[in-house]
Amino acid sequence: MNAHMPPMPAIRPEAAAAPTSGIVDAMTYGRGRPGLIPLWVGEGHLSTPDFIGEALRASLAAGETFYTYQRGIPELRAALAAYDERLYGRPTDPERFFVTMGGMHAMQIAFRLVAGLGDEVIVPTPAWPNFVGALTVSGATPVTVPMSLEPEGWHLDLERIAGAITPRTRALVINSPANPTGWTATLDELRAILALARRHGLWIVADEIYGRFVHDERMRVGERAASFKDVMTTEDRILFVQTFSKNWAMTGWRMGWIEAPPALGQTIENLIQYSSSGTAVFVQRAGVAALEGGEAFVAEQIAAARRGREIVCAGLRALNGVSLPPPSGAFYAFFRVRGADDSLALARRIIDEANVGLAPGEAFGPGGEGALRFCYARKAEDVAEAVRRLVPVLGAIGAE
Amino acid sequence: MNAHMPPMPAIRPEAAAAPTSGIVDAMTYGRGRPGLIPLWVGEGHLSTPDFIGEALRASLAAGETFYTYQRGIPELRAALAAYDERLYGRPTDPERFFVTMGGMHAMQIAFRLVAGLGDEVIVPTPAWPNFVGALTVSGATPVTVPMSLEPEGWHLDLERIAGAITPRTRALVINSPANPTGWTATLDELRAILALARRHGLWIVADEIYGRFVHDERMRVGERAASFKDVMTTEDRILFVQTFSKNWAMTGWRMGWIEAPPALGQTIENLIQYSSSGTAVFVQRAGVAALEGGEAFVAEQIAAARRGREIVCAGLRALNGVSLPPPSGAFYAFFRVRGADDSLALARRIIDEANVGLAPGEAFGPGGEGALRFCYARKAEDVAEAVRRLVPVLGAIGAE
Numbered sequence: 001m002n003a004h005m006p007p008m009p010a011i012r013p014e015a016a017a018a019p020t021s022g023i024v025d026a027m028t029y030g031r032g033r034p035g036l037i038p039l040w041v042g043e044g045h046l047s048t049p050d051f052i053g054e055a056l057r058a059s060l061a062a063g064e065t066f067y068t069y070q071r072g073i074p075e076l077r078a079a080l081a082a083y084d085e086r087l088y089g090r091p092t093d094p095e096r097f098f099v100t101m102g103g104m105h106a107m108q109i110a111f112r113l114v115a116g117l118g119d120e121v122i123v124p125t126p127a128w129p130n131f132v133g134a135l136t137v138s139g140a141t142p143v144t145v146p147m148s149l150e151p152e153g154w155h156l157d158l159e160r161i162a163g164a165i166t167p168r169t170r171a172l173v174i175n176s177p178a179n180p181t182g183w184t185a186t187l188d189e190l191r192a193i194l195a196l197a198r199r200h201g202l203w204i205v206a207d208e209i210y211g212r213f214v215h216d217e218r219m220r221v222g223e224r225a226a227s228f229k230d231v232m233t234t235e236d237r238i239l240f241v242q243t244f245s246k247n248w249a250m251t252g253w254r255m256g257w258i259e260a261p262p263a264l265g266q267t268i269e270n271l272i273q274y275s276s277s278g279t280a281v282f283v284q285r286a287g288v289a290a291l292e293g294g295e296a297f298v299a300e301q302i303a304a305a306r307r308g309r310e311i312v313c314a315g316l317r318a319l320n321g322v323s324l325p326p327p328s329g330a331f332y333a334f335f336r337v338r339g340a341d342d343s344l345a346l347a348r349r350i351i352d353e354a355n356v357g358l359a360p361g362e363a364f365g366p367g368g369e370g371a372l373r374f375c376y377a378r379k380a381e382d383v384a385e386a387v388r389r390l391v392p393v394l395g396a397i398g399a400e
Numbered sequence: 401m402n403a404h405m406p407p408m409p410a411i412r413p414e415a416a417a418a419p420t421s422g423i424v425d426a427m428t429y430g431r432g433r434p435g436l437i438p439l440w441v442g443e444g445h446l447s448t449p450d451f452i453g454e455a456l457r458a459s460l461a462a463g464e465t466f467y468t469y470q471r472g473i474p475e476l477r478a479a480l481a482a483y484d485e486r487l488y489g490r491p492t493d494p495e496r497f498f499v500t501m502g503g504m505h506a507m508q509i510a511f512r513l514v515a516g517l518g519d520e521v522i523v524p525t526p527a528w529p530n531f532v533g534a535l536t537v538s539g540a541t542p543v544t545v546p547m548s549l550e551p552e553g554w555h556l557d558l559e560r561i562a563g564a565i566t567p568r569t570r571a572l573v574i575n576s577p578a579n580p581t582g583w584t585a586t587l588d589e590l591r592a593i594l595a596l597a598r599r600h601g602l603w604i605v606a607d608e609i610y611g612r613f614v615h616d617e618r619m620r621v622g623e624r625a626a627s628f629k630d631v632m633t634t635e636d637r638i639l640f641v642q643t644f645s646k647n648w649a650m651t652g653w654r655m656g657w658i659e660a661p662p663a664l665g666q667t668i669e670n671l672i673q674y675s676s677s678g679t680a681v682f683v684q685r686a687g688v689a690a691l692e693g694g695e696a697f698v699a700e701q702i703a704a705a706r707r708g709r710e711i712v713c714a715g716l717r718a719l720n721g722v723s724l725p726p727p728s729g730a731f732y733a734f735f736r737v738r739g740a741d742d743s744l745a746l747a748r749r750i751i752d753e754a755n756v757g758l759a760p761g762e763a764f765g766p767g768g769e770g771a772l773r774f775c776y777a778r779k780a781e782d783v784a785e786a787v788r789r790l791v792p793v794l795g796a797i798g799a800e
Contacts (some may be wrong), residue, residue, distance in 0.1 A: 010601075011513045019672035047463030056459060063447030065652040090560040101501050104677040113411045116539065117517050139516065139539070201410075252465040252680050254501070258770065267411065270418035274534040275675065277504040280652055280683070301574070 014117075014139045021129055022363025025344055030351040035307055037386045038357040040347075042179060042332070043251040048286075049297050052248060053329025055289035059282035068281045071265065072094035072257070074282045079291040080257055088213075088221065088229045091111045091176060092093070095262040098269070099284060101276045103209055103256040105245030106133055110239040110258060114203040115140035118172040119206075124156055126127045126334065128132045128179045128207075143169070143188065146367035148346060152185040153325035156191055171203035172196075177210040180334045180364050182327020184219040186241070188224045194231055194232040194238075204228065204238045207306035211299060213305050213377075225329050234261065244375075246331075247298045248290040251340075255283050301377065303330040308376030308383040313389035321398020331377035334368075338398045341370045346397070354389040369395050414517075414539045421529050425744055430542025430751040437786045438757040439775045442579060442732070443651040444704070445782060448686075449697050452648060455689035456753040459682035468681045472657070472671045476684045479691040480657055485613075488629045497661040498669070499684060503609055503643030507534055509671045510658060514603040515540035517610065519570040521605075524556055526606075526734065526764035526771070528579045534600025543569070546767035547583060553725040554583040557692020558592055565596075571603035572596075577610040577625050580734040580764050580773040584619040587626045594631055594638075600638065604628065604638045612647055613705050613777075616728035618730040625729050634661065645800040646731075646777075647698045648690040655683050678758060684766045701777065708776030708783040717788035721798020731777035734761065734768075737796045741770045746797070749761075754789040 027040055071077065074094070081094040100106040107130065115121050117139035125132045125144045147165045148155045161172065174193060176185040185193070190321055197204050206228050214225035226239050254380040260268060272278060275280035309326075312333045317324050324335035340346045343360035350356055350372070361371030375384050427440055429507070439506055446477035471477065474494070481494040500506040507530065521530045525544045535542040545564045548555045561572065569771045574593060585593070597604050607630050614625035621630060628638050643656035652665040660668060672678060709726075712733045717724050724735035740746045743760035761771025776783050 007702055012516045013517075014514050014516060015671060018667060018674060018692055019572055020670055021673060026410070041467055048460075049466040053460045055463075056460065060448075060453045060456065065448040065453075065650065067441060067651045085762060100678050104673075105675065108675050112415050112537065114412060116412045119412075130677075131668065137512065137671065137674045249523060251467045252467065252682075254676060254678065254680050264411070265417060266420060267415055270533065271415060271537065273504075273538045274418060274420060274530060275505065275508050276501050276654060277530075278654065280650075280654055282652075284679070299426055352401075 002337065002338035004392065014137055018137050019129070021133070022344065023359045026351070026357065026360050029358045030370065031350065036357055037357045037382055039378070040357040040359040041384060042246065042377070043380055044301070044377045045304065048249050048253070050370060051293055052250070052286045052290050056286040064281040064285070068278050068282070070269045070278050072097065072279065073171055073281060073284050076287050079288045083291045083335045084374070085226055085340050088227060090114055094264060095265060096259050097258065098258045098272065099279050099287070100256045100258055100272065101279055102254040104134070104192050105276060106241035106243070106256045106258040107131070107205070107207070108275065109268060110205045110241055111135055111138045112142065112271055113264065114171045114205065115238065115266070118168065118220060120166060120168045121171045121173060122161060122162065122164050122169060123173045123365070125366045126180055126368035127173070127362065129175050129363050129365070132365060136210065140143065140374045144366050146371055147181065149325065153328065154181040156183065156185070157188065158196060162196055162294040165200055165202070167379060169200065169202060171205055173205045175207040177213060177329025179210065179330055180332045180359070180361070181261065182330050182332060182334065184216060184225050187221070187230055190226055190228055191231045191309070193238065197237070201395050202237070204252060206240045208237050208240060209243050209246055210330035212302055213331050215306060215309055219328055230332045236278040244287055244290055247301060248294050249301065250290065253283055253286070255279055305377045306379060307380045309333070311380060311383045311387055312374060312376050315391060319394055319398060322394055323370055331375060333374040333376055334371050336371045337372070337394055339400055342399055343368070343370050343372060344374060346370070347372060350390065350393060353392045356386045356389050405748070410662070413705045413780060414537055418537050419529070419533050421533070422744065423529065423759045426751070426760050428749040429748050430757045433751065433755060436751065436755045436757055437782055439778070440757040440759040441645065441776070442775055444649055444701070444777045445779055446649045446769050448649050448653065451693055452686045454689050456686040457655060458681045459685040464681040466681070467593050468678050470674060470678050472497065472679065473684050476630045479688045487624055488627060493662060494535065496636035496659050496662065496664060498658045498672065499673070499679050499770035500656045500658055501679055502654040503645060503674060504530060504534070504643055505533070506641035506643070506656045507607070508603070508675065509640055509668060510605045511535055511538045511540065511701070512671055513639065513664065513667065514605065516533045518568065520566060520568045521571045521573060521766070522561060522564050522569060523573045523673070523708045524561065526768035527573070527575060529763050529765070530694065531573050532765060540570070541631055547581065548769070549725065552656055553728065554581040556583065556589065556597060562596055562730050564601055569600065569602060573605045573607065575607040577729025579610065580732045580759070580768070582730050582732060582734065584614060584616060584625050585629055586619055587621070590626055590628055590702060590715070591631045594628065594636065598639070600724055605654070606638050606640045608640060609646055612702055613731050614711055614729045615706060619728055643690055644687055644690055646696050647701060648795070649701065650690065653683060653686065655679055655687055687755040704779065705773070705777045707780045708778060709733070711780060712774060712776050712785045713785055714796065715791060719791065719794055722794055731775060732773040734771050735774070736771045737794055739800055740797055743770050743772060745772070747772060750790065750793060754793045756786045756789050
């Protein structure tokens with residue numbers, strides 16, 4: 001801060017309260033170090049496959065650079081419905097799908113629909129920091145409920161969730177498979193959560209963006225993780241937020257979708273109008289290509305994550321002082337080191353001593369203190385090299 | 401609506417109150433009619449020039465498909481500062497610029513910063529409907545203050561603005577050159593508005609996106625319209641919302657920027673994080689190309705708008721019963737027809753009888769009733785043909 005800077009003018013408290021991402025703190029510390037292996041954010045090392053870029057180029061060449069449908073082009077909404085039908089095994093109405101500028105934009109719209117000033121929304125933690133961030137900006141109060149770490153892994157305690165419900169509660173945010181813990185709900189757990197939401201008249205904001213990445217057979221249904229779609233009716237108050245980022249290596253494209261009851265269509269169209277005013281047609285054409293021709297690439301992504309998971313678990317779980325429950329889904333290892341409580345200090349030390357970039361657990365809210373998040377959705381060599389570098393450093397810390 | 405649809409579940413009142421754009425009503429009525437000349441939205445007939453698309457293709461080929469800086473890539477922020485310096489004739493700090501997903505996203509962030517539930521924001525009307533729409537969604541109360549239509553054109557009555565200020569007022573939205581009226585502030589008017597805002601401690605949200613399109617020499621400063629930048633200090637509470645859409649024919653790209661005091665930087669970064677999570681790098685590279693190599697194209701756009709304005713004014717101002725104050729800036733003709741009060745009915749009748757798509761004035765709020773908006777930023781043949789078709793129909797209506 002420059003001493004000559006004018007005083008910060010008065011801004012809205014919700015805007016001023018928007019928290020800075022704790023992941024960025026570690027990234028700022030480590031950015032630009034030669035040879036650093038960056039595993040702090042949820043993206044792989046591959047850029048988007050070219051057949052997806054080709055669809056963008058064709059659209060651009062056709063001059064598709066004008067304003068378009070706020071809900072998304074009909075071709076992409078139809079492709080989303082067809083993809084959904086293939087993956088979840090039942091017909092879906094294209095009118096349920098609304099194209100957004102990324103999963104974050106989908107989340108913003110979902111929160112706008114269900115909560116605002118004076119409302120509470122329950123977020124089980126450790127959780128993706130943007131849930132709490134976006135709720136804070138919306139004016140709603142995020143109510144964090146820590147999950148428990150049992151010997152067999154992370155556990156969502158439904159009694160604890162039920163105990164956090166008040167007359168002001170409007171929604172539950174359920175992220176399964178979960179970032180950062182890898183926790184993944186079973187069908188029975190999804191049924192129980194849905195029953196709780198129905199009983200209290202709550203919305204569910206369902207983040208199932210890692211649904212293709214399931215590693216534990218108990219939570220698997222066909223090619224993907226168990227989903228609220230397996231247990232819900234179309235009348236249930238569930239808003240799905242989704243993204244092209246993870247399955248198709250499109251993190252930088254900023255495209256996702258929200259799936260909602262068609263009765264909300266006009267309202268969602270209006271919320272898109274007054275936030276993004278739609279998504280570029282040439283980006284949407286790329287989305288159609290991803291959905292229609294991307295299965296081989298997605299299969300490779302899943303296989304890479306599975307290999308990465310095996311390498312991390314084999315390398316770190318054996319270490320004395322390291323506690324790493326095997327993640328059931330998604331592509332993160334979330335682990336603790338005995339005696340280390342300050343996760344940001346730990347992340348910095350690992351940058352200094354191992355030249356590996358991890359995300360500090362405290363960024364993920366209550367229950368994340370002291371932990372580190374390692375994104376293993378990368379090529380096996382990188383993951384193996386990161387583990388090789390981590391082993392002596394973590395071993396030394398655990399023995400201190 | 402399907403009779404079997406489930407009842408609309410309870411959603412937040414601000415979301416439910418999001419108004420549907422009145423422009424869309426006319427578009428829905430006319431869409432798909434063969435031979436219709438569409439002049440209802442603010443975009444021309446040209447797709448984006450290829451040198452801009454080329455920058456996107458190069459970035460994509462270089463694999464720039466990953467997450468990036470929330471504030472925008474440094475190259476684009478530097479290019480924005482350099483463009484600003486050329487246009488406004490004084491040095492600008494790149495730290496003042498934050499890349500957004502379009503002018504609408506910039507506007508959403510500006511409103512998040514300055515207003516929320518319980519706050520009032522003054523919007524002179526007729527105005528772009530999205531000001532009121534976005535404020536409604538934010539929870540703030542838009543307070544519309546109609547401009548007056550004097551014999552010499554539209555006039556912003558500062559006494560009326562001052563009279564609308566209450567202890568809850570937080571900001572003024574000033575759009576100059578204005579959509580839809582073409583009203584453009586003089587330097588004296590800008591000074592007076594700024595003095596009023598300073599006196600009451602109000603923010604100004606300045607929409608100067610049509611600043612390159614100025615037709616009246618009294619409001620001209622060099623290559624552009626008079627701007628708050630000519631009369632402000634860097635300490636003033638002014639948020640500029642901007643877009644690549646109009647100057648560079650990039651409406652469909654969804655990229656813009658917000659210019660704000662650097663002291664707000666971390667807050668704006670957080671608001672971007674929790675809404676869009678940044679703008680695609682390949683789109684930002686195209687923005688750099690537009691800013692650095694786009695002046696010849698912008699000059700053509702300005703010339704086309706000037707020709708279009710002459711054709712519309714010459715063709716319609718002579719008509720008995722048509723009232724069209726010559727627009728000082730932007731690229732719209734906003735006119736009334738004697739005896740016609742229902743602008744949506746009028747827009748539909750013109751679609752039926754002239755096969756020309758215009759925007760109904762009622763969409764632009766108080767003061768817009770009975771009027772029609774004609775976007776003349778198109779090739780001269782289209783504008784001339786639209787005028788040829790309109791003349792008999794408007795003549796007949798005016799004589800009824």
